[in-house]
Amino acid sequence: MISTTATMVVHGPEAFDAGDTGRLIALLSPRRVLVAGVMARTAAEESSLPVTCTDERPSVVLAALSGRAFLVNRGKTPESGRIFGELVAGRLEGLVHVECSSRTVYRWDGGDEGLAREIASLTGYALVRRESARARAPGTREVRGCLPGEAVFVNGIVIGTATAETVVLATEGGILRPVSGLDPKPHGLEKLHRAGLPDLDAAWCKSGPVRRVPPRQGGRASRGGRVAVIDHCGHTLYREIAEGVCGVLAVGDDTTAVCGHICSHAGIPVFGVIDGDADAIVEPGYAPGSVVVEVIDGRDDDLGREVAATRDLQAETWDEWVEETLRTLAGRVRVVVDRRGEEDAVR
Known part of the structure; x- marks a missing residue:
């Protein structure tokens, strides 16, 4: 156990999906665990670990903390993990960074030496001292x-x-x-x-991909309520899916994929409007009741905005809202994902 308890800030879903977060909690007994990142929040909620999720980036979370703190990350490669730590360190005055992909504890820019040594000792990770490169051309x-x-x-x-x-x-x-x-x-x-x-x-x-593993399925959310609109900005989803949301209108291929992935665990169905230019950034997954339509002629931007502007976004039931929306779009779209009528998953 770290002699003076510290706050652990976890970035990205990979540290949860690979089991690093749970293992480090057991080894280090941090005072609390804060989670930074949209997909990290999804992975954290699926893990059921005792953590607190935030909507801020790691540097903002770390800068706001008083007392000892350290960053946990698992980069897609050891080098990308080191680069990420350097980027965060460049926004702070010293950082202790636990990079799980290389089993390294980085002490950036004169970060807490005692904390870095304790973590390295308890984990068996190598301790490396580095200075971040802060100079960059304006703009x-x-x-x-x-x-x-x-x-x-x-x-x-x-x-x-x-x-x-x-x-x-x-x-x-x-x-x-x-x-x-x-x-x-x-x-x-x-x-x-x-x-x-x-x-x-x-x-x-x-x-790169925002997450590499498929989502876990949750139980079905409320059948009626507000339809949240997410237009090409899936990273804002958690701000919108508060209590009372029965479904999400997602506009854009990648936005639909991200919303479907996140909402699968939350049990919130998605009505996605796409035009076929997906970049395969996340493993697909959709809650029961979800439908994805592809625009036959035109762009998802225009049709999605039309649906958001012309359909009542307060639905008596999600299923009826979907059926009526499909009727209004008849002949203009093709259904490419259809999870209507499927049974709810059991948590």
């Missing part, structure tokens, strides 16, 4: 640790495919411009700009 952002061929996100929207280990982005003339390392997806960049030009320093940037 630019590097997304490092990419694997060529994988999707690159900014604020939850896929803007292209990595062609190198580092993608460089810049804001110029009111637009976001790929500088290098990216095969851009024009429709994704259009969606991003429509949502508002992001502050690159504060934007959530990542590459």
